[in-house]
Amino acid sequence: MFISDSRLWHAIATNHAPEPRVGVLVRYAPWWLNLTPTVQGTAENDRMVKSYGGKNYDAAPLTKAQLEQLPEQAQRLVSWNVEG
Numbered sequence: 001m002f003i004s005d006s007r008l009w010h011a012i013a014t015n016h017a018p019e020p021r022v023g024v025l026v027r028y029a030p031w032w033l034n035l036t037p038t039v040q041g042t043a044e045n046d047r048m049v050k051s052y053g054g055k056n057y058d059a060a061p062l063t064k065a066q067l068e069q070l071p072e073q074a075q076r077l078v079s080w081n082v083e084g
Contacts, residue, residue: 012055039081 015021029035037044061083067075
């Protein structure tokens with residue numbers, strides 16, 4: 001387990017193992033912080049990440065069906081990142 005303040009400079013290390021590396025990223029952000037730049041395919045991601053040659057993790061939006069499977073309290077926390 002690794003816990004850090006995501007404002008620290010960091011990068012993705014090369015995976016030298018023959019198996020894919022799997023990770024789970026759990027991030028907390030206050031409601032007023034714009035997380036749209038983390039979503040690939042958005043104008044903010046293109047402007048703030050891709051145009052500078054940056055890398056980003058895959059923050060694919062949840063489907064509505066995935067959202068509905070979560071507890072109500074969790075749905076409120078992730079509702080900003082749902083398809084459609």
